Amino acid sequence: xxxxxxxxPGLVKPSxxxxxxxxxxxDSISSNGYYWGWIRxxxxxxxxxxxxxxxxxxTYCNPSLKSRVTISRDTSxxxxxxxxxxxxxxxxxxxxxxxxxxxxxxxxxxxxxxxQGTLVTASS
Amino acid sequence: xxxxxxxxxVSVALGxxxxxxxxxxxxxxxxxxxxxxxxxxxxxxxxxxxxxxPSGIPARFSGSSSGxxxxxxxxxxxxxxxxxxxxxxxxxxxxxxxxxxxTKLTVL
Numbered sequence: 001x002x003x004x005x006x007x008x009p010g011l012v013k014p015s016x017x018x019x020x021x022x023x024x025x026x027d028s029i030s031s032n033g034y035y036w037g038w039i040r041x042x043x044x045x046x047x048x049x050x051x052x053x054x055x056x057x058x059t060y061c062n063p064s065l066k067s068r069v070t071i072s073r074d075t076s077x078x079x080x081x082x083x084x085x086x087x088x089x090x091x092x093x094x095x096x097x098x099x100x101x102x103x104x105x106x107x108x109x110x111x112x113x114x115x116q117g118t119l120v121t122a123s124s
Numbered sequence: 125x126x127x128x129x130x131x132x133x134v135s136v137a138l139g140x141x142x143x144x145x146x147x148x149x150x151x152x153x154x155x156x157x158x159x160x161x162x163x164x165x166x167x168x169x170x171x172x173x174x175x176x177x178p179s180g181i182p183a184r185f186s187g188s189s190s191g192x193x194x195x196x197x198x199x200x201x202x203x204x205x206x207x208x209x210x211x212x213x214x215x216x217x218x219x220x221x222x223x224x225x226x227t228k229l230t231v232l
Binding site: 037039046047048049052060062063096100103104106107108109110111112114115116117 | 126153155159169172173176178210214219220221222223224225226
């Protein structure tokens with residue numbers, strides 16, 4: 001059974017970098033055809049896609065966050081990570097990592113496994 | 125376009141049928157996927173692609189598409205279906221992912 005677990009500091013100071021890691025068990029993040037991504041949800045609000053890494057290492061990021069986001073991976077630990085620079089209070093959210101796939105010849109992109117999420121608060 | 129629009133709230137009587145919609149220009153090229161999120165829990169995939177249900181999702185969840193609108197239909201709605209429902213798809217460029225704002229489903 002695939003499991004994803006987010007980890008990282010729950011409190012980050014404004015202007016500093018938010019760093020989170022997703023540890024995957026039950027599958028390899030290098031497995032052919034899968035994407036690994038980050039989604040966030042501010043308190044009481046909806047879901048926002050942050051970015052996704054293809055199994056090959058290619059990354060795609062939300063244009064509104066692209067200049068501040070880095071997604072990387074450590075295949076030896078079966079982990080992928082999120083760095084978000086220059087955080088503000090607006091970055092306070094529940095951060096999820098998830099696995100994604102495409103179907104219907106690329107016409108569908110869906111997240112089929114999610115972590116439980118980790119709350120990160122940006123505050124001094 | 126980089127937006128998916130959902131009605132903020134929908135209600136349905138127990139045992140009745142409800143349709144939750146997701147509208148956006150990208151849906152002319154891409155299918156939506158649907159997620160159910162209950163309070164304090166991570167989203168759960170309930171439908172994806174051309175009306176595909178993941179293992180374990182009841183058959184009362186189904187999908188349909190017309191133009192730039194995709195719909196999630198729950199037939200014979202149960203009390204446990206009360207939740208927030210989100211759609212997502214690729215944006216019109218195909219390189220990015222977008223989510224709808226969510227629909228809160230209340231079962232009366």
